Amino acid sequence: MDALGVVVNPIAGMGGRVGLKGTDGNVAEARRRGAEPRAPDRARTALSALRRRQPDCTVYTAATVMGEYAAREAGYEPEVVYEPGAASADEEPADGPDAATDAVDPADPGTSAEDTRAAVRAFLDHDVDLVLFVGGDGTAVDVADVLEADGGETPMLGVPAGVKIYSSVFGVTPADAGRIAAEFERVEDREVNDIDEAAYREGEVRSELKAIVPVPVAPDVQSGKQVASGSVDSLASGFAREIDPDRTYVFGPGSTVGAIESELGIDPSPLGVDVWREGEVLARDASESEILAVLAEPATIVVSPIGGQGFIFGRGNHQISPAVIDRADEIEVVASGDKLDGIGALRVDTDDEGVDEELRGWQQVRTGRFTTRLVKVV
Template identity: 35%
Template sequence: MSAKLPIGFMLNPFAGIGGSVALKGSDGADTVKLALAKGAVPLAQQRVEQALKLLQPYAERIEFICPAGAMGQDCLMAMGFETNVIFQPKQPSLASDTHGFIDALNDYGQQQPLALLLFAGGDGTARDICAHVNENTPVLGIPAGCKIHSGVYAVTPIAAGRMVEQMVNGELLSLVEANVMDIDEAAFRDGVVRAKRYGEMTIPDDLRYVQSVKSGGKESDELVLADIAAEVVDLIDDSLAIMGSGSTVAAVMELLQLDNTLLGVDIVAQQELIAADQTAAELIAHVTQAQASGQVCKLVVTVIGGQGHVFGRGNQQLSPELIRLIGIDNIIVVATKSKLQSLQGRPLIADTGDVELDQQLSGYIRVVTGYRDYVMYPLSSPA
């Protein structure tokens, strides 16, 4: 895994430009031209600089993947950050350039999973991103527009910087769903506020425990495991699920009221136990047969041992061939937040015995930590 935190970055250079000249928005090229004609000065970059200033001490620990020019690279380089440019926007940039960059970022994320997409703009920018971004990519907005009704924005640019700083320092941030909202600018100019929901995106949130799993202000293992189990049951649905070893996975089997091999690997289909304590060859045979009939196969694994192994300790039945057969996107990693915190920032470990596969598995992954509760956490390989 790269030692650097991979963060997508995008700036709408004209975000908020209509506010100072009473245009009540900045959506559309015509509005931008009118605002500039009225003497408006772009201020979005100043808002971004407030957030990025907090990250300058960590410049060597962050890889920003961004568009060229005013949509990203210029601002980042001016503040001393190295950039990985993957998209060339038009000058001046348009909404179609936001779409184009997000599409390019989605392609990039297939090879190197992103920890976050950090963007600056207003509700129009959030709408454009929501329409194209991969649902597995967490996002966080730096507020820079006239209209900020969407829940995907930090309360201030500095707050956005603080949250990214937490990620760089390995602190756990829950992932939550937030609404993308926008209003009709034309109606707004006539004094009518007409808001509409355009979807939702996943955002990082301050580390917090859901009220139902608190016990004396701390995680209650029993309740947390029940919440994790409920989420995994929803995720596996009616697929064929390979259930790895460990007590966290055992909690899922308990919720399903199925017998479980604590130190082995079982197979569940249609939420019924179909095979227990399977060997590597048996697992491959079941998955091959299921896929041949069009059934989706998933793999549920947890953190084994104090060093943070996901693969390679206590689950050698999960061979490289099996993992490739199931596919990385169908792997569900589960762990309590207290377990992750006990690693003190060390990454999870993939030690499958196949160096190439270990590298493919490496990156920032979603870990199920509760019901509708996830964190992004690094997974690395021994090399």
Template identity: 35%
Template sequence: MKNRFRLGVIINPLAGLGGSVALKGSDGVALEALSKGALPQAMSRMAQALSKVEPDKDRIDIVTASGDMGENIARKMGFTTDVVYQAPIRTQAQDTKAAVTELLKHNLDLLLFAGGDGTARDIYTVVDDALPVLGVPAGVKIHSGVYGVSPYASGHVVKLLLDGELVSLMSADVMDIDEALFRQGHVQSKWFGEMQVPAEPHYVQAVKQGGIESEAWVLADIAAEAMELMDDELCIMGSGSTIAFIMAEMGVENTLLGVDLIKAHSLIQADLTATELLEQTVHQSVKLMITLIGGQGHILGRGNQQLSPALIRQIGKENIIILATKAKLKALEGRPLMVDSGDPVLDKTLAGYYKVITGYHDYVMYPVAEIN
């Protein structure tokens, strides 16, 4: 008789709260995010991951913490559930560490956790390389290489392990940034260590690459093309250095790590929340200009949660404009672009080939993957 798979599950219920309300993280601002109307996402994203193995739940024992840290989702989905840590109603980083410490005593095959880079860092301080781990992306900042490219992708890796497939292990970097500086528009990333992660390149993301594009003339060409496309429509300008360069070329102030709204090359409002974006653009013709995260290829769902599923539907796929240098696309080594909006149905509709602006009147066709 085959042994049952022992899956550790940890959820940071506060992960990602700051994203949709433009707080650029959740560390220390969870209450403020909730007061601004942010809705918890981490539990639903863990549910998406676990749905990949839900048909096999008679072969799985989930070991977890109480309440929203794992128990509620596991029991709701019908998994055999062993609660080994009693969490308070309002959890903190110390609860993640304490829960993982208890989980390590229970002979796990894999630890699956939902959160962002702060959660990965907290788990690393306890686990180091003692146990294979895999993250379900649920935070605002996801620079680390320990996460699946989407919740479903993380679940797919668990399914491969459950079915006894030969899945290698790789050492993946645990990264985090200074959120106080991040909110001021400065990225200061720090390497904390490595954890062992199931090595499935199609499903596990790369570490985010940073830095400003040095080929300024290429970016100037991209900016010239982008400005021609704007006309007098409202334009939502996503985050990142490429978008920042375009706005600098227009002489418009930019929120490097936020989302701005412009019209006729003038700033309408800076650093908008998800709710503000919906209100400002309803019943209007709108273009969305976004770029990809270098090394990872995500265009939605990493650092721009203000671009909500409701907003993307309101704008329409045909009004999404992707801009990137060819060097950035080449660095993906053939991997497709990724969308992880939090709405799997929307993600599916967004899949397909897009015309990516790579210069002035210069384009390439590049695929956006359907992740399932």
């Protein structure tokens, strides 16, 4: 690869730990709740992995937090071909003042989706071999729109930074994305999907196919989220029978964990995190800080892998942060056998490499009333 276009959505994923399940239209609220940017660090990780393999690659990017800073921190001297805020004189940036300054707060960058699209158009003017973007499904849609309008021949690859990752165009981790960008030799068509965040916050998933785009072929490009088949009734019943009344339980999102909560008489928040002890819901649809405020030891975190991707932490449950994981002395992973058959391995991506390393290894997964299976966390 000779030339790469890099664009970063600096606010991607900010809503996760504070319980917003996404940042679209909610940047001000995320900041009010104390959300911290995660996309810039993930961009730097991906580009550092790229530079170890392709130090002479020409990197085209947008100014400041939309790519320039991360590229320089990774050791590149990028060519800045777009200034945020210059996309349209008619469109007011969605998230604040003009970001084209020497010191830009990633949490308040003053950029919009149109800045992302305009940056990608600038990359195409320079005949890049790949567009590497940092964000979530919304950013993927913005990039795909431009690439399809240009004929759809330039491939794209995502560095996962958003709360919701339903598209099959992302590297499994930021480092994987950087490695794939450096080493890929062919591409295949993959789906770009997005969901309605307003409905998602209310517990309803409305997924829509937005585009079909070429993506580098590699084992570490994740599949799209899939719905697993098979009943979880016996699993939920078995788990509920073994509840320890002296423990605090942190129940992650998803229908499998929700079935356990229902068995316990809890009205689950399907896409949120609930905290429960001794028959009482201590926090419902909780943010990281709300979980930590009520979390008493001993504590058990109950999670189920995202179907098709295998993530038990770092996708859709950012509220269960490294701080929450450190406070718990037990992690229970639950999944139907059908779901595990389609995964192969479990994955973690907590933004804390030390915590990720501690979680890696063999994990016992409850698959039924009495049955378990050992699955490796990689």
